Amino acid sequence: MRHIISLLMENEAGALSRVAGLFSARGYNIESLTVAATEDATLSRMTIVTTGSDDVIEQIIKQLNKLIDVVKVLDLNDGKHIERELMLVKVKATGVFKDEMKRMSDIFRGRIIDVADNSYTIELTGSCSKLDAFLEAIDRSAILETVRTGASGIGRGDRILKV
Amino acid sequence: MEASTLSATDTPTQSMTGADIVVHCLNEEQVKFVFGYPGGAVLHIYDALYKQNGFKHILVRHEQAAVHAADAYARATGDVGVALVTSGPGATNAVTGIATAYMDSVPIVVISGQVPVPAIGMDAFQEVDMVGVTRPCVKHNFLVKHVKDIAPTIKKAFYIAKTGRPGPVVVDIPKDITAHVADFIYPKTVEMRSYTPILKGHSGQIKKAVKLLLNAKRPMIYTGGGLVLGNGAAELVKLAKALNFPVTNTLMGLGGYPATDPQFVGMLGMHGTYEANMAMQHCDVLLAVGARFDDRVIGNPKHFTGQKRTIIHLDVDPSSISKRVKVDVPIVGDVQSVLADMNEILAQEENQTTDCAQWWQQIQEWRGVKSLDYQYSDSVIKPQYVIEKLWEVTKGDAYVTSDVGQHQMWAAQYYKFDKPRRWINSGGLGTMGVGLPYAMGCQFADKNAQVACVTGEGSIQMNIQELSTCAQYGLPIKVILLNNRYLGMVRQWQEFFYENRYSESYMDSLPDFVKLAESYGHVGMRITNPADVEGALKEAFDRKDKFVFMDFLTDQKENVFPMVENGKGLSEMVLSPMAANRMKGEQ
Ligand SMILES: Cc1cc2nc3c(=O)[nH]c(=O)nc-3n(C[C@H](O)[C@H](O)[C@H](O)COP(=O)(O)OP(=O)(O)OC[C@H]3O[C@@H](n4cnc5c(N)ncnc54)[C@H](O)[C@@H]3O)c2cc1C
Ligand SMILES: Cc1ncc(C[n+]2csc(CCOP(=O)(O)OP(=O)(O)O)c2C)c(N)n1
Ligand SMILES: [Mg+2]
Numbered sequence: 001m002r003h004i005i006s007l008l009m010e011n012e013a014g015a016l017s018r019v020a021g022l023f024s025a026r027g028y029n030i031e032s033l034t035v036a037a038t039e040d041a042t043l044s045r046m047t048i049v050t051t052g053s054d055d056v057i058e059q060i061i062k063q064l065n066k067l068i069d070v071v072k073v074l075d076l077n078d079g080k081h082i083e084r085e086l087m088l089v090k091v092k093a094t095g096v097f098k099d100e101m102k103r104m105s106d107i108f109r110g111r112i113i114d115v116a117d118n119s120y121t122i123e124l125t126g127s128c129s130k131l132d133a134f135l136e137a138i139d140r141s142a143i144l145e146t147v148r149t150g151a152s153g154i155g156r157g158d159r160i161l162k163v
Numbered sequence: 164m165e166a167s168t169l170s171a172t173d174t175p176t177q178s179m180t181g182a183d184i185v186v187h188c189l190n191e192e193q194v195k196f197v198f199g200y201p202g203g204a205v206l207h208i209y210d211a212l213y214k215q216n217g218f219k220h221i222l223v224r225h226e227q228a229a230v231h232a233a234d235a236y237a238r239a240t241g242d243v244g245v246a247l248v249t250s251g252p253g254a255t256n257a258v259t260g261i262a263t264a265y266m267d268s269v270p271i272v273v274i275s276g277q278v279p280v281p282a283i284g285m286d287a288f289q290e291v292d293m294v295g296v297t298r299p300c301v302k303h304n305f306l307v308k309h310v311k312d313i314a315p316t317i318k319k320a321f322y323i324a325k326t327g328r329p330g331p332v333v334v335d336i337p338k339d340i341t342a343h344v345a346d347f348i349y350p351k352t353v354e355m356r357s358y359t360p361i362l363k364g365h366s367g368q369i370k371k372a373v374k375l376l377l378n379a380k381r382p383m384i385y386t387g388g389g390l391v392l393g394n395g396a397a398e399l400v401k402l403a404k405a406l407n408f409p410v411t412n413t414l415m416g417l418g419g420y421p422a423t424d425p426q427f428v429g430m431l432g433m434h435g436t437y438e439a440n441m442a443m444q445h446c447d448v449l450l451a452v453g454a455r456f457d458d459r460v461i462g463n464p465k466h467f468t469g470q471k472r473t474i475i476h477l478d479v480d481p482s483s484i485s486k487r488v489k490v491d492v493p494i495v496g497d498v499q500s501v502l503a504d505m506n507e508i509l510a511q512e513e514n515q516t517t518d519c520a521q522w523w524q525q526i527q528e529w530r531g532v533k534s535l536d537y538q539y540s541d542s543v544i545k546p547q548y549v550i551e552k553l554w555e556v557t558k559g560d561a562y563v564t565s566d567v568g569q570h571q572m573w574a575a576q577y578y579k580f581d582k583p584r585r586w587i588n589s590g591g592l593g594t595m596g597v598g599l600p601y602a603m604g605c606q607f608a609d610k611n612a613q614v615a616c617v618t619g620e621g622s623i624q625m626n627i628q629e630l631s632t633c634a635q636y637g638l639p640i641k642v643i644l645l646n647n648r649y650l651g652m653v654r655q656w657q658e659f660f661y662e663n664r665y666s667e668s669y670m671d672s673l674p675d676f677v678k679l680a681e682s683y684g685h686v687g688m689r690i691t692n693p694a695d696v697e698g699a700l701k702e703a704f705d706r707k708d709k710f711v712f713m714d715f716l717t718d719q720k721e722n723v724f725p726m727v728e729n730g731k732g733l734s735e736m737v738l739s740p741m742a743a744n745r746m747k748g749e750q
Binding site for chain 1: 294295298299302303306323355356357358480481482485486489
């Protein structure tokens with residue numbers, strides 16, 4: 001099953017490589033991994049999207065907790081949560097595509113953030129599956145370039161990951 | 164919020180170089196021995212240690228041996244072992260030692276030199292990314308980038324190495340900062356918000372476990388390296404005695420329960436005894452203590468879990484629990500603390516008697532197979548016989564180190580360890596070459612002790628250069644070489660699984676080990692006749708101040724039995740020809 005794991009770790013040099021190294025050394029999947037400092041500059045927050053059986057996810061959580069720099073780990077799937085990913089898509093904006101891309105962007109609540117002679121760049125946020133759906137919905141031949149941040153996740157309501 | 168708090172000593176601070184700070188830190192940690200090898204990046208540190216006499220530096224002949232010796236010192240004493248190596252090749256030479264300690268959860272601190280901070284990343288002379296190289300085989304590692312960070316980092320390194328599930332910690336120190344000057348302040352304590360090992364077990368779980376144990380009909384206690392590492396042997400003996408349960412140890416756990424006690428059923432696993440493996444497979448309640456259900460212990464996991472049993476698993480590392488086998492009652496905590504709690508709860512129970520007479524009867528039957536019997540010969544030396552005699556001659560009280568191979572298994576099977584921390588070997592990584600440096604570490608740990616290194620002619624040559632170190636420090640180690648002129652463990656697998664195609668497992672051009680030993684000023688002995696085995700051992704151990712290298716020419720084709728072949732279940736052992744015949748006869 002797909003799981004979104006959030007963790008807080010000491011904002012130290014090499015911290016990211018410890019997590020990435022753990023996943024590759026133990027053969028765990030990483031669908032995406034995002035990391036940035038939090039409002040507390042000594043802490044980084046990471047969101048990892050992975051897939052695995054319950055046993056594998058249990059091991060992943062335990063192994064992450066075992067890393068000395070990791071302060072807290074939360075499997076967002078254990079409760080209600082929100083997930084968001086940002087995608088920038090550069091699409092052809094010539095001929096029929098010109099209106100079509102504007103229309104599709106609107107439907108998916110995207111924003112055109114750059115307009116060039118022959119292309120638009122569309123900014124889109126949403127769950128990973130929504131972004132996938134957008135790419136499915138538009139004509140493949142119109143896609144010039146995509147870049148995605150990977151998912152960030154947060155628990156709903158009182159579910160707070162903080163030290 | 165502070166990431167970690169290190170409370171400082173009240174002692175007035177003193178300004179000194181980074182190198183002096185390193186030395187002062189080690190003295191603050193009451194380190195007695197540092198095993199190491201100098202080089203450019205650590206020259207400042209070597210200069211600083213020259214000027215102190217708190218700890219003794221032991222000059223090995225290869226950095227791998229420095230780490231192994233520090234590792235053995237830690238295993239033998241329970242204190243943190245320390246190694247010091249230079250950057251680049253010194254550091255990479257240390258990696259096998261670090262990985263070996265990691266796999267067996269041994270607390271060591273390895274200090275490696277690094278190129279100066281401004282040179283890092285420039286492909287500088289003798290530069291290697293030590294933090295990167297060792298990341299997968301350390302408990303934690305640090306690159307220190309400022310002289311003021313040296314003391315707090317070393318404090319943390321020792322703390323991390325020895326608490327929770329122990330393990331190696333590497334501290335990589337660039338050369339320039341060992342020349343920089345700072346005030347020396349050694350923190351008294353460490354607290355890290357990101358690292359808080361759980362020591363006390365959950366009382367509800369412990370109570371549940373005791374209930375289960377009391378109601379068991381076919382109980383089994385299976386203990387591992389964690390019981391030894393956590394100094395829990397005394398509590399375990401108390402528990403096992405109170406309950407009258409059978410006890411088995413893993414290869415790493417030998418000595419955790421006295422081998423000469425009637426409740427001990429021997430080692431279990433790939434080369435475990437018949438009774439230990441059968442009891443492990445057929446028990447109804449299993450208490451696992453500081454053991455990690457390794458593939459060499461439970462055989463085929465499907466076969467193992469195919470049999471229903473209730474498992475209680477006590478381990479300080481949550482990731483060891485339900486990793487390979489799902490358990491019913493997990494208890495995260497330190498062996499000593501949890502076992503003490505169990506004993507206390509048990510003592511309060513109204514009815515403490517257990518009913519396992521039938522089970523013991525079954526176990527006695529299994530014992531009747533005598534799975535460790537071997538065919539004695541009066542023409543060729545049987546390796547098992549050498550170990551039996553070694554046990555007798557040393558009165559079961561030696562530190563026994565081993566290398567990796569058949570000789571390791573025979574040492575484990577035939578030397579009856581009654582005390583923890585006496586059997587020192589590489590189980591997890593299975594590193595050939597550890598034997599001699601391990602013996603050095605033990606001899607430094609206990610200079611008057613009898614130390615025997617059981618080895619093979621393949622393994623001993625992987626760190627043979629340490630004969631020189633042993634000469635320099637006058638270590639009276641006894642090397643017990645079971646010389647079968649084969650990479651015996653490999654040869655055995657080739658005999659069993661590759662139709663006797665002995666591909667590259669015969670070793671030609673062996674040195675004359677007697678002359679080799681003598682060339683270092685040691686005593687060399689060659690023993691070829693079974694009748695001479697005991698006398699030779701006595702003679703060697705009587706030479707209390709001499710290093711004696713005993714080259715036993717043993718039966719070349721002897722195999723290790725019983726054996727659970729790869730993919731087979733625990734109860735599907737291949738027995739020795741003798742034991743197999745006995746089984747047939749009885750049927
Ligand atoms: C040639 C060869 C053959 C082998 N054959 C066998 C065999 O037949 N039988 C066998 O048993 N092994 C055998 N091994 C060894 C095997 O590979 C493993 O190394 C070994 O079985 C692991 O032992 P263990 O389960 O005791 O775990 P260890 O590696 O000793 O792990 C210790 C466990 O205890 C925990 N722990 C540590 N400290 C504490 C504490 N204070 N409190 C609580 N828990 C703690 C740790 O978290 C860990 O889970 C063989 C190895 C070789 C090289
Ligand atoms: C460094 C290393 N290389 C290879 C192996 C694989 N290996 C395991 S046992 C063994 C043979 C050991 O031979 P020897 O030391 O003579 O011991 P014997 O089995 O003959 O008693 C080998 C090659 C290993 N464990 N370690
Ligand atoms: Mg051999």
